[in-house]
Amino acid sequence: xxxxxxxxxxxxxxxxxxxxxxxxxxxxxxxxxxxxxxxxxxxxxxxxxxxxxxxxxxxxxxxxxxxxxxxxxxxxxxxxxxxxxxxxxxxxxxxxxxxxxxxxxxxxxxxxxxxxxxxxxxxxxxxxxxxxxxxxxxxxxxxxxxxxxxxxxxxxxxxxxxxxxxxxxxxxxxxxxxxxxxxxxxxxxxxxxxxxxxxxxxxxxxxxxxxxxxxxxxxxxxxxxxxxxxxxxxx
Numbered sequence: 001x002x003x004x005x006x007x008x009x010x011x012x013x014x015x016x017x018x019x020x021x022x023x024x025x026x027x028x029x030x031x032x033x034x035x036x037x038x039x040x041x042x043x044x045x046x047x048x049x050x051x052x053x054x055x056x057x058x059x060x061x062x063x064x065x066x067x068x069x070x071x072x073x074x075x076x077x078x079x080x081x082x083x084x085x086x087x088x089x090x091x092x093x094x095x096x097x098x099x100x101x102x103x104x105x106x107x108x109x110x111x112x113x114x115x116x117x118x119x120x121x122x123x124x125x126x127x128x129x130x131x132x133x134x135x136x137x138x139x140x141x142x143x144x145x146x147x148x149x150x151x152x153x154x155x156x157x158x159x160x161x162x163x164x165x166x167x168x169x170x171x172x173x174x175x176x177x178x179x180x181x182x183x184x185x186x187x188x189x190x191x192x193x194x195x196x197x198x199x200x201x202x203x204x205x206x207x208x209x210x211x212x213x214x215x216x217x218x219x220x221x222x223x224x225x226x227x228x229x230x231x232x233x234x235x
Contacts (some may be wrong), residue, residue: 003082007228009040009204010047012218013191016209021161021191023129024154025210026146028182030164031195036202037163039227040195041132042074044161049094053129056099056120060108060135064100071098081226099126108136110148117156131160138164138181146188166194178207195222201230 005011013020021027031037045055059067075094079087101116103109120126133149153160164182172180182192192208201221221230 004047004050004078004084007082008043008047009193009220009222009227009229010044011229012204012206012220013044015218016191016206018190018210021159023157023159024150025190026150026153026160026162026188027191027193028162028164028189029193029195030166030179030182030207032166032168032197035195035197036222036224036227037165037195038070038134039074040193040204040222041134041161041163042071043078043227045098045130045132046071046075046078046094048130049097050090052093052097054097054126055130055132056101056128057132058101058103058108058113058134060103060133062102062135063104064102067100067102077226078228081228099128110145110152113149114152117152121156128156128158131158132162133160134163136162136164138162139167143185143188146185150188176208197224200224202227 005014029037029040042057045057048055057067062070071094075091078084084090099120103112120128131153149160152158166179166181170180172183174183174186176186178186178192179194182189186192186208189208190210191206194205194207196203196205198221202224204220204222206218222228223230
């Protein structure tokens with residue numbers, strides 16, 4: 001696990017002012033379509049799962065079987081790249097600690113998520129440490145939804161990670177340097193990353209680090225195939 005931790009963006013998270021996102025908090029990975037938001041979120045998820053944390057991956061665009069296949073592809077790439085041992089045991093641990101849920105065709109609602117979290121806790125005995133919510137359209141989602149999600153994060157004592165789609169044609173940036181679409185409610189988020197393509201890599205910048213200056217502005221280059229750290233540009 002040391003190699004995965006040191007070469008993934010988890011290492012940047014654990015250098016943040018609060019050593020990561022933390023329970024009750026919201027975090028976002030922003031990028032244009034196809035840059036690697038979901039891959040990076042899954043990489044964070046895999047590290048947590050292999051560290052024996054429990055996680056629920058919620059997709060608003062992709063059926064559960066395809067999400068599971070994506071995990072398997074990224075896991076196999078990590079095994080190959082890092083020379084990870086005991087891959088069968090690690091894969092079993094990953095599957096045991098993860099649940100995948102899909103709300104397709106605009107069926108996502110806060111109350112449905114609240115009910116699901118309650119059922120997980122009371123009927124299944126599955127107490128997640130983290131949630132990934134992938135595919136929520138930030139541009140069309142009101143502030144009240146994110147406030148509700150933050151309430152769920154606090155009540156369930158989980159951290160929630162989101163993918164946020166940026167748009168080339170929208171240049172809006174607020175006074176704190178946060179671009180659209182997170183610019184409208186960045187106060188509700190504790191950590192915000194921005195992914196941007198370069199000719200040979202993917203740049204990842206930490207735009208917000210809780211309420212501290214800390215690492216905000218830190219930038220690293222990720223390999224475009226594995227999304228592991230290629231080099232650290234600033235910190």
